[in-house]
Amino acid sequence: MSSEHMQIGEVAARTELSLRTIRHYEETGLVIPSARSQGGFRLYTEADVARLMVIRRMKPLGFTLDEMRDLLDITDRLDAAAGDDLPADRREELLERLRDFDRAAKKRVEDLRTQLSRAEEFAAALAARLTRVPAP
Template identity: 90%
Template sequence: MSSEHMQIGEVAARTELSLRTIRHYEETGLVIPSARSQGGFRLYTEADVARLMVIRRMKPLGFTLDEMRDLLDITDRLDTDTAGELPADEREELLDRLRAFDRAARQRVEDLRTQLSRAEDFAATLAARLTRLPVP
């Protein structure tokens, strides 16, 4: 096994995803191991780890598997177009879709900040109430 390939356990440790989650993402086609060892073990590269990190970061923002797949397709197509072979209209359409993901992510982050603020207010209210109660 070459040093640039990792087995699933190392990938799980690096991404903080469970083996089960990584296998689920494989089954749904979000990430495909780059290779297999002679013994049949899945082998991953840094690019596979980076892909899993994108998925991991999208999850708490509530993106669906289909949305994750769509974003990964967009970025894959843009990343592989280093020679500028995509027609201009297709490239612009991909960029528009990427911008829509950017807007959605920013909005979802803002929504989470609002939820966190409300949760912190609630926790502070409980703490204040507890300090006002007489000690038995």
Template identity: 80%
Template sequence: MSSEHMQIGEVAARTELSLRTIRHYEETGLVIPSARSQGGFRLYTEADVARLMVIRRMKPLGFTLDEMRALLEATDRLDSGEELTADEHEALLESIRSFERSAQQRVADLRTQLARAEEFAVTLGRRLSRTSAP
């Protein structure tokens, strides 16, 4: 096995994703192992790990698998070296910009939810301290 390749266990440890989750992303076509060992084990590269990290970061923001796929396809096309027309290039960039705007809005929404949750926890703590038995 090449030192450039990692087995799924190492990838799981590096990405903090379960083996099951990584296999699911393979089944859905989001991340395909770059190679297989002679024994049939999945082998991943740094690029595969980077792809999984994009997915891992999108998941808590509520992006769907289809949205993840669309973003990855756009970045893949931009990074492929494929000759693109100016219009195609701009459309891909606009797609990525749209994802960036959506991610920023989702982060802001999560911050609001977190602030409300923290307020609730503080309120409960105050309530308990007022009503605690002597």
């Protein structure tokens, strides 16, 4: 096995994703192991790990599998067309879709901050209430 490749257990440890989750992302086509060992074990590269990290970061923001797939497709196309291989109008279309994801992510982060603030207020109110409970 090449030192460039990792088995799924190492990838799981590095990404903090379960084996089951990684396999699920494979089944849905979000990430495909770059190779297989002679024994049939999935083998992943640093690029596969980076792809899984994108997915892991999108999940808490509530992006769907289809949205994850769309973003990965956009970034794959932009990366593959590094330079001037992509027509300008197609490149701009992909960049605009990427900007849409950026705006959506920022909005979802702000929504999560609001939810967290409300949750912290609630927890503080409960803690304050507990301090006011008379001793038996």
